[in-house]
Amino acid sequence: MVHVYPFRAVRPAPGKAEEIAAVPYDVVSAEEAREIISNHPFSFLRISRADALVPDIDPYSTEVYELSRNIFDEYREKGLFIQDEKPAMYVYRVYDADKTYTGIACCADTREYESGEIRRHELTRYDKEEDRTRHIDTMNANTGPVVLLHGAHAEIKNILKKVVEGNSPDMVTSAANGSRHEIFSITDSEILERLSEIFVSIPALYIADGHHRCKSAVNIVEKRKKDGAKVPEETHHVLGVIFAEDEVKVHGYSRLLTDLSPLTPESFLKKISDIAHITPYGEADRSSFALKPKIGGKEDHVFHLYIKGTWYECVIPHNPKITDIRGLDVSVLQEQILIPFLGITDPRGDPRLQYLGGARPIRDLMTKVDSGEFAAALAMQPVDVRTVFSIADAGGIMPPKSTWFEPKLLSGLLVHLLE
Template sequence: MVHIYPFAAVRPADGKAQAIAAVPYDVVSASEAREIINNQPLSFLRISRADALLPDTDPYSDQVYALSKKIFDEYISDGICVQESVPFLYVYRVLHEGRSYTGLSCCVDAREYKSGVIHRHELTRYDKEEDRTRHIDAMNANTGPVVLLHLKNDVVATLLSKSVTGTPLMEVTAANGSIHQIFAVRDSEKIKLIVDAFGKIPALYIADGHHRCKSALNVAERRIEKGINIPEETWHVMGVVFAEDEVKVHGYSRLLTSLGDYTPQTFLTALRAVATITPFEGVEPSSYSITPKQKKTGLHVFHLYLEGRWYECAIQISGAVSRIDSLDVSVLQDQVLVPFLGITDSRGDARLQYLGGARPIRDLMIKVDSGEYVAAIAMQPVDVQTVCAIADDGGIMPPKSTWFEPKLLSGLLVHLLE
């Protein structure tokens, strides 16, 4: 069964939340983070992406992580951020495009991630896992939440609904127009009811933040290996937990830095050995996904952007295969990336990069048209039920198989490990 914990959050001082709130560290490049910081001088990206402040320094150098910690400490000492005196739970609500998403901000147990009570469905990428491990260790804090799911639960839904009352503790409008509200649950009786309700839930599923969760476990275990007597709080990982029907899933796009020995035309010719390739006109650059023109039933469909043109690529679905092997991302990996481009390590091969699904198609096109990448591949989303079923089976999806919404802001709540 699941254990959740209240925590004494470090949060923006009253009136500072809008100035501090930032997008997650991993959805922007260093140059994009730098531009945001220039326009928003107190942005939490100064802490989560201190490499943006040191453009001539190795982004993984000790100097970068030390700067993150220094700025965070200054925010507290200068009164820009404050720490609650006692542990609370928090309800995190996002309002966007006529829909609301309501989840519980709490801590979960890294040991339950290790034991499998907290189900994972993706492998982490080595470099990103090590980066967040070092960042959490240097900060002695979880600075960004892990987003988790639970199966629909009426008791939890009612408790959270009753907690969203009055004026929010914080309210922030994000760059995409979404409104993020934090409600503090301070009443001890209500906290106990929520904790007890979660105690009857058999499992949680990581939706977003595999690297953050694994890295938090790494920090606790590495400290123990060094002979450090860690407090219980170090095992706790900050998260926001949503019911399965409180989230939305997008596809996760792929970007290629090279086609190896192929030219764009010979690559298309080679692909025709395994896929039907059709020029695709009428892509709306401002949309967040591409709707296939072919019926997806019986087909794996993805869209390829190459030399300024979009192509719809369809591969026949094979017979009896596992849930994981039947995913579009698995078919792309096994039938295209490995045999044609030799990309056997989707976690570590630098030729393969990723762009989250809640970005307009235009962003993919710009990255290819600029020459930064040679090709982009837009994927179709996986439904939530498939993700949970794979996790229940103990299966592991290829990295960056899913992009969940809502994307939560960083800097509104921080959990200290001690």
């Protein structure tokens, strides 16, 4: 069973959401954050990426984390942020192109991450984990949500539908990609109680996005216990937005190769052809987010390679004896091509291997290769949500950058205070 909790959100004052809402801290560099802040002076990136404001200071210095807290306090003092008087849950709805995503913003329980009811499918990197732990600790707040998933549930869907029907959102803002983000408050005690009851009957939640934010929230509890402080109940709670499995979209996560050493493009193609069916793909829709297989079957391992101005479809036949994580397309690519042919043994740290999020059209991959910045690109097929659930249920860890979940939520619309 899992537990969810209403909370008194700190959020932009009426009319301020458009000025404050920002992309998550970890999808932009300090330079990119600095440029966004120059165009949007009240951007939440001033809080989530304060290092962008002081480029001459070590981004992991105490001064940077304290600057984040000082700006947050300043926003509250000036009335840019207000705190809700009553605990609430919130409907978070995103319109993005032809898809609508609807989830519940609330708090989950860090203790259930430790006990396994909140399940992960990725490893966290220590440096990123330490950064967010220090940020949350100094802020005394969760400033960005963890995106969590549960199995499809008709009653939850109906409750959320009734909450938004005929009502205007409390907050509306648009992201740079054109998506529209809306927040609706749920304060009715009967609805809150019923949602809590439903979630107690759900066996597990699954982290889709925000593994570092979730683990860092757990770290805060442990740190404060070690410091001898009494840990309030609210500190055990972590900000999340929970979606049903049929309310999200999963993209593949593309790979980019800086070079093919010790191979040439021709010898690389030849080596792949020794283990896979490989054929020119033909004209590709540059605006699409993935290439549909033309020769690969449903069970086969399919990826698309862009090299020297041409797309190729590569198909490695399915091996029925491999049913675990080793059977994922990204695992097969790593074990059968990247390691033996290019010597890329560390997919987390090898600088020759870079990644591009799946919610990017393939023209972005083509541009990066055509410009000479990269030698080749690999477009991957998406992983089914249920596959992610199964791996997490078994305690498995997927290879890095296996999934790209949509929607991507904005930061600064809802902040959860730890005390």
